[in-house]
Amino acid sequence: MSNNEWPIWEIFIRSKNGLEHRHVGSLHASDADMAMENARDVYTRRQEGVSIWVVESNHITASNPDNNGELFEPAQDKVYRHPTFYDLPIELKHI
Amino acid sequence: MLGDNSMILGHRLSQLCGHGPTLETDIALTNISLDFFGQVRSYFQYAAEIKGGDATEDSIAYLRYEREHFNAILVEQPNTDFAYVIARQFLFDAYHRLLLEQLIDSQDERIAAIAAKSIKESKYHLRFSSEWVKRLGAGTDISHSKMQDALNALFPFVHELFHETEIEKEMKDKGIGADLNKIKENYYPIINEVLSNAQIIKPDFPDRQTNGKTGMHTEYLGFILAEFQYMQRAYPNMTW
Numbered sequence: 001m002s003n004n005e006w007p008i009w010e011i012f013i014r015s016k017n018g019l020e021h022r023h024v025g026s027l028h029a030s031d032a033d034m035a036m037e038n039a040r041d042v043y044t045r046r047q048e049g050v051s052i053w054v055v056e057s058n059h060i061t062a063s064n065p066d067n068n069g070e071l072f073e074p075a076q077d078k079v080y081r082h083p084t085f086y087d088l089p090i091e092l093k094h095i
Numbered sequence: 096m097l098g099d100n101s102m103i104l105g106h107r108l109s110q111l112c113g114h115g116p117t118l119e120t121d122i123a124l125t126n127i128s129l130d131f132f133g134q135v136r137s138y139f140q141y142a143a144e145i146k147g148g149d150a151t152e153d154s155i156a157y158l159r160y161e162r163e164h165f166n167a168i169l170v171e172q173p174n175t176d177f178a179y180v181i182a183r184q185f186l187f188d189a190y191h192r193l194l195l196e197q198l199i200d201s202q203d204e205r206i207a208a209i210a211a212k213s214i215k216e217s218k219y220h221l222r223f224s225s226e227w228v229k230r231l232g233a234g235t236d237i238s239h240s241k242m243q244d245a246l247n248a249l250f251p252f253v254h255e256l257f258h259e260t261e262i263e264k265e266m267k268d269k270g271i272g273a274d275l276n277k278i279k280e281n282y283y284p285i286i287n288e289v290l291s292n293a294q295i296i297k298p299d300f301p302d303r304q305t306n307g308k309t310g311m312h313t314e315y316l317g318f319i320l321a322e323f324q325y326m327q328r329a330y331p332n333m334t335w
Contacts, residue, residue, distance in 0.1 A: 028119060
């Protein structure tokens with residue numbers, strides 16, 4: 001399909017004011033304007049959002065799954081990095 | 096007339112559901128179709144109230160004969176290819192947007208309210224179709240020639256939009272309808288700007304004789320209605 005000639009864009013939607021933009025998916029478009037229009041039609045047709053960001057996928061640098069060991073495993077046995085060792089007064093809620 | 100334009104064009108676009116050239120444009124065209132059908136419901140609910148008796152939005156939509164439809168010939172033209180779909184949409188959207196801008200100030204509150212709601216949709220439609228005219232027109236040699244062909248074929252139907260029928264004159268004089276001359280003045284500058292950006296030569300063919308707005312249609316409308324009305328005709332008063 002001619003689709004293959006169009007670059008892929010990642011779409012981020014802010015669902016309401018005050019919340020952060022969240023990644024919702026990707027789509028094909030020939031440029032940023034078209035990506036914005038397509039995002040509007042594909043991802044906000046059921047009132048999902050109040051703001052859209054589009055980023056061409058090749059501008060995103062992703063971590064390589066082969067490096068997961070060195071990137072993530074060192075954190076596994078360091079429970080003391082979680083703030084779970086404090087006794088909190090009962091009056092404190094929502095923490 | 097307002098409702099029929101939206102209904103027939105909406106139906107033409109709905110025929111493309113699942114057939115768009117890409118997933119993204121397929122959804123876009125179907126969204127636009129749904130926008131039109133939303134407008135149609137508002138118009139026909141109002142029309143049914145005025146007509147009274149047994150009339151409902153469904154009886155108005157599904158149970159009229161060909162000569163009782165008053166859409167412009169432009170909107171019943173077929174989905175020949177994507178360039179035709181875009182050309183038809185663009186030529187109609189520019190008109191529709193200017194029309195709704197005037198109808199917002201209609202003396203009829205219901206019409207004004209429908210126009211105020213629809214104009215946001217129409218602005219997006221025009222943005223979508225203008226962008227595609229530019230992309231196809233200023234794209235490759237093939238896309239350029241297809242876009243030019245489609246506009247050449249459809250441009251001769253445009254003048255009908257501005258040809259004032261008796262009912263349109265009456266509505267204008269009552270302050271309910273729009274002044275088509277005013278729309279015409281603003282229409283061609285919009286078209287010309289997009290066409291020049293799209294490197295398209297403005298078609299200069301003789302106007303076609305068109306009286307869709309008084310109920311005289313091309314053969315296409317009969318086929319559209321056969322498909323569109325089938326369920327209600329075969330199973331009267333059916334509901335989903």
